[in-house]
Structures are given as C-alpha cells and as structure tokens.
Amino acid sequence: MTSFAENSFGEDEKSSSGILLAEGQLDTRHGPILYLENVSVSFDGFKALNELSLYIDAGELRCLIGPNGAGKTTLMDVITGKTRPDTGSVFFGQTIDLLKMDEPAIAQAGICRKFQKPSVFDALTVFENLELALKADKRTWPTLFNRLNGEQRDRINQIIETIGLGAHHQLRAGILSHGQKQWLEIGMLLMQEPKVMLVDEPIAGMTHQEIERTAELLLSLQGQHSIVVVEHDMEFVRSIASKVTVLHEGSVLTEGTMDEVQNDPRVIQVYLGG
C-alpha cells in the first residue's frame, strides 16, 4: 500500500514538466510563486472562470475581492486541485505543474487552504487537529507508528498560543466558537509550514477584537508565506492588503492598491450595479 503511495507520488513529480528540482523545492527566481494563465472552468454551461490569468509573488499578501459568483472559490479549487480547469495552465513556481497533481500532492508541495466555512475535525481535540496538520510523513504506515517528538510538541503548543487557543487545547474542536474554529483552521495551515496559504473569508463571524487579531496574525505571516485572502469585508481588506485583485465574472477586472481599486469606475459599476 505504502509503496503505491510512493509510486504515485513519484509519478506526480516526474510528470511535472521539464527539469525538476528535488522534492518540495521550487523555483521562484522570477518572482511569482503562483502562475495562473488563461484558466477557464465551466459547470454545465456556466463559466465560473473565464480566461483568468493571475500571478502571486513569493511572500506577498494578496487580497481577492469580488461580488458573489465572481469565481473566487472556484479559483481556489483550481489551485488546490479540487477542480480541473477546462483550459489554461497553473504553475507553482517555474517548474511544478499543479494540473498534474492531486490535492494531497499539492498540499504536500506547500499550498494549503482554509475553507470558507471552517472545516475542523469536531471529534478531535484542538491539539489533535493540529497534530494531524503537522508537516510530517503522511503515508499510512509511518502515520500508524508516528510518535510526536519533543520539538514537534513544542511547535504545536507554540501554534496553539499563536492562535490564542492555549486555554482550550484539550477541548474537542466541535465545541469551539465559530471564530475559534476559524483560528484553529488557520493554525492547521501554519502547522503544514506552507509556502502559499489560501485563506477563504477568515473573519466571517468574528468579533471586532478577533478581527483585529486575525489581521495582525496575517500581517505577521507575510514575508515567510505567500498569502491569498478572499474577503468581503472591505475594512479588513484595507487593513491588511498592500495589493488587491478584483475578480468579476470569472476573470480579473483590475489589480492595485485598495485606493486605486476603489476609485476604479468599473469596480464601482460592478459593486453598485451602476
């Protein structure tokens, strides 16, 4: 069974095009860490993404905004391998072709995702949730005999502190508040030491303080990780984003700082419907 896992994983690597560096290592010498070019996706007739092209630079914190149905979530699905685009190419760095990989492979390559509605494992404790996320050999047998060593333990506890759940680390995730779940999930992302974090509506259902702390958290992360945040709350976006991309009807409408974007007539047109 395990051997199969290795093979299939190996295949993903080999098949990804051109000269390939050692596992996980990716080539961002040209700046961007994510390349999406002319990506189109359609669900029986309805074009969710339409010839969309987007570049995320290494270490940047990018915000995606746009009205409902603009294709934000679909975009994330494409990047994380949940949805296969009809056309277009998606590259991770120069070399790694994400379209040739499946979700686990992509995740292990270092692209992690937080879902719109917080999805944590209710049956498990906060600690266990993070433990599962921990970057480690994730094949079956190693997992079976896996024992946490000291530093991993520390790492988990440290993250628990970062996401402010220190008091609750033995509680089952199921009984956490909505906001706490959001954080836990962010924490799970961090556990995986990702290169790219895709964060879908992180502050939904959060109190003011919580929102501020989330903002701080995200800001503190930029630099070490490339982060893509999808959010409706303009205030929040303004508070964190240096660069904003507006999606509309499945393609990029405009890009720029919050102010540029907000003064762009097309954007106003889109949001206020003229």
Next chain:
Amino acid sequence: MKANSIKGYCRLAAFLMLLFSLASYGDQEVSTQQPLLDALNNLKQGSMSEREQAITQLAGIGQSSLGILQALLDGKLFTLKSDAKLVIGIDNNQGYDISDAVSGTALGAIERADVNKINLTNKLRVSLRKIIGELELSADDPLIRLAAVKAMGNEDDDAVLALLQARAGVEKDATVLKAINVVFLLKEMNSSDKAVRIKAIEALKEQNNLDVVNRLNVMVEKDEGGNYLETDVEVRNIAKAALIKINSRLQLYSTIETVFFGLSLGAVLVLAAIGLAITFGVMGVINMAHGELMMLGAYTTYVMQQLMPNHLGVSVLLSIPAAFMISALVGIAIERGIIRFLYGRPLETLLATFGVSLILQQSVRSIFSPLNRSVATPEWMSGSWQINDFLSLTWNRFYILVFCLMVFVLLLQILKRTRLGLEVRAVAQNRNMARAMGIPTAKVDALTFGLGSGIAGVAGVALSQITNVGPNLGQAYIVDSFMVVVFGGVGNLWGTLVAGFVLGIANKFLEPFAGAVLAKILVLVFIILFIQKRPRGLFPQKGRAADS
C-alpha cells in the same frame, strides 16, 4: 397402441361424416339422437377408456355434437349428482348456470357441490382438439378454420389430407387457403418425384413456418448410417440454401425477441426502482421497506380480485389506484412515524426501515398466511401476440412495458408541472432555503415519501401479474432496485429509466451464453466496475450541490 387405432378409426369416421355433412346438411338431427345418447352414456362412465370411446362416437355424429365436445374440452360439462343428467354449466361464482347438454334447455343455477365435472387427461384433450378442429374446418369464422387447419397440419395421414383437400375446394378465405396449401406443400416434400420436392421447397422457403424449418432440417440431416436422409444432392443443396435464407430471418426475429425480453425485464426493474428513485434519490432516505410496499400493492390486487371475482380485468385496473392509495398511506405513516425523526441521518433510516420491513412481512404472514396468494390474470393480459411462427410477444409483458412507461411519464409530469413537484425539487435542492421561503417542508416530505411509496404499490400490481404474491415478494426485488437507482445516478429519474432498461437488456443478451446465474453475476460486476468509472452513476447530479 389401442389409442392409435382408435384415433385412426375416429378420424376415418369423422372424415366420412364430414364429407357427408359437407355434401349436404341432411336430417342428421333425428338420425343421430340415438348414437348421441349412447355416446353420452359412455361419457358419464368413470374410466378414461370409456370417455375416449365416447368422444370418438361423438366425433362420428359430427357438427351437432360440436357444442358438447367444446364444453367437454373447456371443462364445462358436468353430471348432476341427483339424476346423473349430463349438463353444460357456466360458472357464476356461487355455482353454475346449467343447461341440458342434449336439448340445450336452461335448467337454472345450481350449487358447485351438486355436480361432478367430467375430467379429461391430456391424451383425451389432444384427440378432442383434433376432432373439434376437423369439425370446425367448416366453421363460419375463418380464424377458427385457420386454427383448425394449423391444428391438423402436423398430422400426416390421408384422412386429414382428404379433409383438407375437400375444404380447399370450397374455401373462400385466402389465408386459410394459404395455410392449407402449406400443408400440402409440406407433404409434397416427401414426394418421390424430385422436381415436385424442389418446387415445394422453392414455394415454402418464403414461409415463416416452423414445420417447414423442421422438414428442411430433416432433409439435410444424416441418419445413423451416416448417409443423408435426402438422397438427392441437388435437392439437398436447394434445401440448404432455403434453410440459410430462413435461418437468417429466424436470427433476426430471435434478436427482436431478446430485445423485447430485455425491455420487459427492464420495465419490471424500472417499476420496482422508480419509487425508490424518489424516496432514496430525492429525499435521501434509504428505504429498506420499499420492497414490502410493493408487496402491499400486490396483496391489494389479490384482495380486489376477491372482492370482484367475476370482473378480473376491472379488478386489476381498479387495483392500480387502490394499491397506490394503500401503499402511499402506509408510506406516509412510516414517514410521519419514524423517518422524520431521522433526517440528516440517512443510515439510521436504513436500520429503522429495515425493522419496518420485518414487521410488514410478518403482518402479511399473520393476516394472509405465509402461503402465496393466487392472483388470476385477466384474459386480455394472458396469452401472446403471435406475429408469426417465429415471433410472438407475451401480452402481460407487453402491457407491463407500456404501463411502466406511462407511470414514468406521469411521474415526470407531476415533478415538472405540479406545485408539489416544484416544492419537492426545491426541498431536495436545499431544505433550509426552501423552509425559509415558506415551503412546508414537513408536509412536502410526507407527500414525497407517500408518492414514492404509492408508486411502489403500483409496481406491486404489475408484479402480481408475473410472479408470486407472497410475503417474500419484497425481498426479491429490493437489492435489484437499489442497484438500478444507483447505476442510473441517484436523484435522476431518467437515469433510473435508462439504467433499468440497460441492465434488463444486458441481462437478456448474456443469458443465452452465460446462463441465468452467471448473467446476473456479470451484470453485478459490470455495475461495480461502472461505478468506478462514474462514481455518481449514469446521470450524475452536477454543480456545487452534488459535492457536499
């Protein structure tokens, strides 16, 4: 031995009699009175040999005894226990309306217990049928004449030929003439004259007639000695050629037949599954009691027939709404009583409904006894539609196929056109949103489940016409139903329809090679592999809804 000699004798008698009667309808009535009475006396005697004799005597009498012979064949001939009088009885479900066998004067109604039926054995039936055939050769209805000719066709003895010869002389109806002609041609194939044989073959090879095929097959066969039964090589080759021609037609017809078989099997599967497609597909309830709801439908048919024993056809038709109502009500009861507490826990519904199915089964056992119940098939549903000698489609299957399509279309309309349908689809799509929009989801659930169950009941009516009506009826179909729904794609009625027919036809095309059991296995394996290719069945639900 004895039997044969008697047959021969009777045919001769009949033949003479008939020539006579054909020639001129004389004053036989008087002259036949006496032999008729003798014959009837013989008939009353217990033993079969005497009956056989009596029949031949009756045959001798000719036309006038036709009525009695027919009654005898139909088992309508009785003797009164009181005075051993021979009577013809027409069943009126209390007893019989009887009339004197000889004079035909009506004698009123009578209890079942007061009469003895005059039984027959196959042997007697055979000779009886032939004799009647011979007598009917001059019947007024050309169809009857045709049947008569066909019945006599296989007999190769001169008496019959002579009869047919005589008939051919006076026959007006073209088809009957043709039939007679075929008989003669068949005989000519035995002629010693090679030219005649060839002519016969040439003439016959266009006929779709099994006797022809058999005769030709004999021609090209070898006997034990290894030399051909048909000595002449030229004739043999012509025969071979003719056989090839006919066999190709035969092939075509048998393919058509298989397709029909497949469709009708598919129809049954669809009927069984379509109700499930609603409760399971639309509502996500794994209803293990579905089979038992069908069973209820079947039992309803049985009860209806008990209520109106002498209007079979009507009772079956009335059973359809009745079964729908009953199963629907039971279904709603189940939904209200149990399932509504289990929404969002589809697997629990499986367990609960399994319990229900056990209860329903056992209740039926206690109420109707564990024995199968006999559900009669109305005339218009029994027998088959004889297209030609090679191809005939059984009526009941045919009707069920039609019925299945009707049910399907109706259901589709209900879901498309009606308010209920709209609400059902809405709830299926997004329960909470629907509730938010003020759709009474509880009511809709109940009605949906009722609808699905009702259709199961209707399916039961159909099943009662082709299989057992017993406590196990449900179990026999539940697994298959689930297969069909899943194969077609959950929540998609068209899927269910196509899936049913595909599986049915596949099964029927496999059966000849693989045998019934293996065919079923192969179909199952096919389903398993197919689901690997398309994890959501033939017609998967698309879009975001499907993912969650």
Next chain:
Amino acid sequence: MKLTGLGHDKTATMVLVALAAVTFIIPFCNLALPADSPMHFSAYTVSLLGKYLTFALLGLSLDLVWGYCGILALGHGAFFALGGYAMGMYLMRQIGTRGVYGDPLLPDFMVFLNWKELPWYWLGFDHFWFALLMVVLVPGVLAFVFGWLAFRSRVTGVYLSIITQALTYALLLAFFRNEMGFGGNNGLTDFKELLGFNIQSEAVRAMLLMMSGITLMTAFLVCRWLVNTKLGRVVTAIRDQESRVRFLGYRVEMFKLWIFVFAAMLAGVAGALYVPQVGIINPSEFSPLNSLEIVIWVAMGGRGTLYGAIIGAVLVNYSKTVLTGLMPEIWLFSLGAVFVIVTVLLPDGIVGLLRRRLQEQHS
C-alpha cells in the same frame, strides 16, 4: 459519536472483564464441573456463546470501517463468509476417506456430481497453516482490489454502500453455482476433525469458545490501540471531513484502503472461528440481508465505540435465540420493533444509553 467521553474507558474495561469471564470461566465450568452442578454450562451454551463471540468479532471489524472511517459497508458479510469457506475447505480436506463414498481426495459433493479431480483452488487446504493464511489473505486481497478501485475513484456514500452490496450479492450467486466447486447451496458441512481432534467433542467446543474469546479480546485491544494512533485520528478525521484531510496532504484513499483491508481480514478470522462451531458454511452467509444485519448489530450497540459493536452483536443474536424459541410465530414483530425504537430513540445505541447513565451517576 463521542470518542473521549465520560465512562468511556470504564465501559470498555467492563466489556473486557465480561469477555474474559466468558472466555475462561464458561469452558472451565463446562469441562471441569459435573453435569448436575448448578454452575455447569451445557455444550449448547458453549457453542452458542462461541457463535456470539465470532459475531462480536465481525461486528467489531465493521465498526472499524463504519464507525470510525464512515464507510457504510453493506457487504461486510462477504469477508466473513470467505474466511469461513477457507476454514471449511480445510475441514473438508480433513474428512479424508471418511466421506460417505470413502474417496480419499474428493469431498462427497464432488463425488456424486462426479468431478474427477480436485480443482486447483482446493490444493493446499489440507495444511492447516495454509488454510489460516488463506483465512486472512483471501478476504484481504478481495478487500484490497475492491477498495483500491473504489476509493481511488472516490466512490463514496450510498454509491459505495450499494456496490459493496453488489459485491456480496455477486459472490452469493457465484458460490451458489455448483460449477464453482464449493458445494453449491449446501455449502461445506459434515466436518469430522480439527487438527486431529473430533470436532464434536466437548473439549474442542470449549477450546473453540476460548479461542474465539481470546481472539476477540486481542482484536478489541488492537483496534482500540489502532483508533488511538495518529492513523486512527486521521481515519476519524476522514469520516468527518474527508476533503479537509485531503487538503492536509493525506492520501485519503490509502487510509481508507488500509482500514478496509484490515477489517476484512478481521472478518475473515471471525468467519474461520465461526464455521467449526456451527458445523456448516454455505452461500447464504453471503446474502445481502446478513451483511445488513451486521450493520444493525453495530448500530444497536452504538457505532464508533468498538465495544458497542460487541455488545450489539451479542445482544441482537441473544434476543434472536430467545425470541425464536419463546415466540416463534411473532418474534419478527418484536425484533423489527426493537430496531425501529433503538434507531429513533437511541441514536448512539445502547452504549449511548449506558454512557448517559454513568454521567448521571457522576453528577
């Protein structure tokens, strides 16, 4: 579906103790004590309990798949039956020349359907070790192939349930065919010896009961260890949030497959222990309804707790035994009613009830 709940471990220990009692005390009472002593247990009781324990093991294995991994397998009985057949074939070969036709090689059913030589797949079954190997291997391999196909192409939910049902149904029909050489509808029966001991002797029965008990306890402990490893947590996570687990970088199908195969092997062992105790194995064990019943045991006991499965299996079968004797005419009513009531009123099964009681006692 609480994994860590009040009284969880206590109940588990209790179950273990009860099992231990059954496993060691009953056979002792059966063998050592004289028949007239009040504490003597008849051979009937012994074979009955033995059967229950194998069912419990079967339930346990299903709970692993369904309760923890969330795969509702409606064909789990197939693995049980396959294990049973493997053992049955060994027992058949042990008959040797003592068959009614005295054929040294062929089992009776082959003789009177005049088979000439032993089909290849019967070879090797005269060795006990080989049979044991097959007991785990055959179900294991089948589960692997089936699971590998199904999980990789992400067949989930009812689709998976139904094709597992299709699997067992197909096997039912296949083993039913006499051409298969597994004794057709009659299956394998009339066993004589197990490892040279008369299979009908009290001692062997007692030993079988003990074996079943020990196996069950070991399996129980292994499973408990398993679900508390990281793998166990991943599996539970898969049950609740499959796609999330995938996005964490786990190959979900591999974990499912692992559990599925492991459970199948357990089921196979259960079957192997079951056959010598009931003295017959035939295709009806493959019937979809049987597999459904297993699900019911687990649900009754309470899924996702392991010991719940054990309790459920024993209780359902015990009540079956009693009811079919006490009220043969109407026992189905009561059984059906029980299913309905339990599912509607006790979503967490009997264990759930038990646990609530314990909690009350605490507060």
Next chain:
Amino acid sequence: MNRISEKLRKLSIVGAVALLTVASGTVRAEDTIKVGVLHSLSGTMAISETTLKDTMLMLIDEQNKKGGLLGKKLEAVVVDPASNWPLFAEKARELLTKDKVAAIFGCWTSVSRKSVLPVIEELNGLLFYPVQYEGEESSKNVFYTGAAPNQQAIPAVDYLMNDLKVKRWVLAGTDYVYPRTTNKILEAYLKSKGVAKKDIMINYTPFGHSDWQSIVADVKKFGSTGKKTAVVSTINGDANIPFYKELGNQGISAEKIPVIAFSVGEEELSGMDTKPLVGHLAAWNYFMSIDSTKNAAFIKQWQEYTKNPKRVSNDPMEAHYIGFNMWVKAVEKAGTTDPAAVQKAIIGVEFPNLTGGTSKMLVNHHISKPVLIGEIQDDGQLMTVWQTNKLVDGDAWSDFLPESKPIIADWTPPISCGNYNTKTKKCSGQTY
C-alpha cells in the same frame, strides 16, 4: 477506584444472569414427552414449512386425545429456525439439550437437513424428514419419510416415455443439490433407455428466479422439432409461479409440451392461477384427491383443525402423518422414547398410508410408498392418471450413479451402516 470495582460486581452479576438464562431449561419437570417441531415460520421457506408445523401440532393433539403415549401426554416444542441454515443446527441443539425432546420432526431443504445432521448424530437424537430429496444419504438418526429419487423421478419419466411417447427431454431445475442429483440420475436413466444426448436439454436457474422469458422461449424452440417433448421440472417452489405463467403466456399448453413437476403440490397450486396449468403433471406419493376413507378423514380433520374448509393437504403432510405414527408405534413397541431403542424398534414398523396401501420403515431408514402421477385440474387438485400397482421401496443410494451404485444402507446387524460399500465391504465415514 471502589466505584469501578462496584461496577464490575454489578456487571459480573448481570453477565452471570444472562448466561444462566441461556443455559436454563436444563432444569424442567419431565412429566411429558416432548416432540420437537423444527420448521421455518419466517423467511423464504416459511411458505412451505408453516403448514408442516400445523400438521405436527394437529397430529400431536390427536395423539393426546387418544391418551398420549406411554401414559404421558405429548408436548410439542415449536421453534423457528427462520430459513437460516446455521440457525437450524443451533435450534436442533437447543431442542435436544435444552428441551430434551424425544424426537424432532422437521427440515425442508436439503441444506437445512445437512446442517442439522451433525448435531442430531452427535447428540444421538431422532429426526423425521418429510420431504422428497436427492437421496445419497442415510443417517442412523434420520428417518426419511419423503420420496427418494426412485420413488418419484424414475417412475415419472417412465410414464412420460411409455404413455405419452415423449422423445425429447428438458430437465429444468433450480441450481441446488436436489435437482442436480435428480437430473444426473435421470440423464443416466434416459441414456440407458437409448435417448440421444441432443434430445436432452438441461437448464439450471437460481432460487426464486422470476424472469423465465428466455428459458421458456428456448424450451419452446427445443420442443418445436416435431418430436414429442416434455419438461421434467425440479424447479423449487417460489420460482414455479412465474415459470408456469410464462409457459401459459408463450402458448405452451400441456398438450404440446407437458411439464411434470416434483415439487409442485396442492399447496403450491393453491397459490397459483391454475388456468394456464391445466393438464400439466406432478409426481408425488400422495394426492389430496385420492379417494380413500382414511384420506377423507384426514382432510376433514385437517380442515377442522385449521378452521378453513378450503385448506388443502399435500404430500409432505402425509409423510409427517406416516412418520409420526410410525414413531408412536415404535415407541410403544420399545416401551420407551430412548432414541437407541426407538431406532431399533422402528425398523420394519408398518403403518397404513392415506392412499390405501401400507407403508413400511425399511432397513435404510426410508419408507415404502406408492408413486402417483396426476394432472393438474383447474380447481387446483391433481387427478391421478397413473400409479404404481404396488408400493416402491425408497432407495437411499441410486443405482444410476456410478459412485453410489455399490453403496447400500442397512441399519440392521451385521451391516448396520448407512453407506456400506458392497465392493470394498467397508463402511466409511461413521463417527459413531
């Protein structure tokens, strides 16, 4: 800590109680003679077996009216093995060890008998098996009151061959051991009568097969060659109705292609629409239509007992009737219900059957019976059209199977063996 120990105590008590209830029944007053009735009352076989349960209750009732047995009353112990074969074994064990029954009357399918057999032999009980079966078995502890192949199949074929001049044969059966064996025997027999291979068509179908279209169509083709064709049906109960319906609808009448069935009796017919069946045949050792005073009395009693004037009787019922009375006679003869004694005593016991003859328990634990062939009438009755002029002795080991030809069963000394090989002079496979 002590809470746990308390829990454990409670639990152990609970456990003990449960186990005791399982074990209970070993302590019961033995003031009656218990008779076990082991017939499925639920599940697929309930259709056939429930009737036999009622029959047994009736017979036991009657015996008690006559004053019981050995001065004791008889008590029926009814259990439901629920058409589940392993459950049959379990229930048999329960009856013998828990209820200590003197004899068991039960089983229908071969597989149920096979699964009960080891238990009966181990505990040395008595089983009376009332259904026609494939033979190839004779156990010390089982008495086969139903027909062996030579008491049903062979005579039936003889009738078709001699009286109906049948030349082509379709052997259709459900794919399990009884039809397989019967058809093997028949095939061998037909060949011995010079029937060519191409004139025999053999077909097997699964249990409860409900879609007969193709098979019936094949039969039709097979029978359309001009030669007289007949179907010998070993199709199992439930599948028969759709089978005959299909026959009728495809226009295969009894005159064209007669079907002779070995497992379709009055009771099955009562569940069918008999119109399309008229003239088809069945071979049994008893018909309800048999005109004898004993039979009339039996039917009257039966219909009164079931409070149903339309209730039919059938062959397995008669088998139980004979079997039970033979057992009674044997017990009286032996003066005890002890199985060993009864086994000895019952051999040679004679009892008048319902068809007017006197059946006898033979040394091979089968009984002698007349063979009747009847035609189905539209009232669901079978009218005798042929019958053996004397009783036929049941033969456990068919002489038409090469393997079992040399084997005989004789439970009297010196052989006292169920499968004694006359060639090797050996008695193999006896565990007692």
